Amino acid sequence: MRPTDLKFSKTHEWVRIEKDIATAGISDFAVHALSDLVYIDMPQVTDLLEQGQPYAEVESVKAVSDIYAPLSGEIVEINEELPDSLETLAKDPYGAGWIVKFRISHPGEVEGLMDAAQYEKHCKEEEAKH
Secondary structure, three states: OOOOOOEEOOOOEEEEEEOOEEEEEEOHHHHHHHOOEEEEEOOOOOOEEOOOOEEEEEEEOOOEEEEEOOOOEEEEEEOOOHHHOOHHHHHOOOOOOOOEEEEEOOHHHHHHOEOHHHHHHHHHHHHHHO
8 A cells, every 4th residue: 555645646756745835755566566776867966857758767677767756845965775676666655755845935826636545446457557
């Protein structure tokens, strides 16, 4: 079961909101779909995120995939441990596997995200297509 305090995007990113700061990463569904991760191209602190736009890339033995911003904002911290320990994304995608923390610039965008139950349904529908 996925954490119920998170919101999810259709592109498999998650966000945990605490006041005006959001922590974001990619879901366990995305990590398993990508399988063996080999590299992550991280953004920089102060980079601006625009909801739905790519801000990082993760590379697996299968493909290179964009990571999309679940909300708009300005990055205040990046997970500097991640590039050297990509297995953390698979072991703890909703905890130690976070990618960025950012100050939310458009709080109303949260309304367009899914809760854990809606995301669970979304993943089942995607699996059914494949």
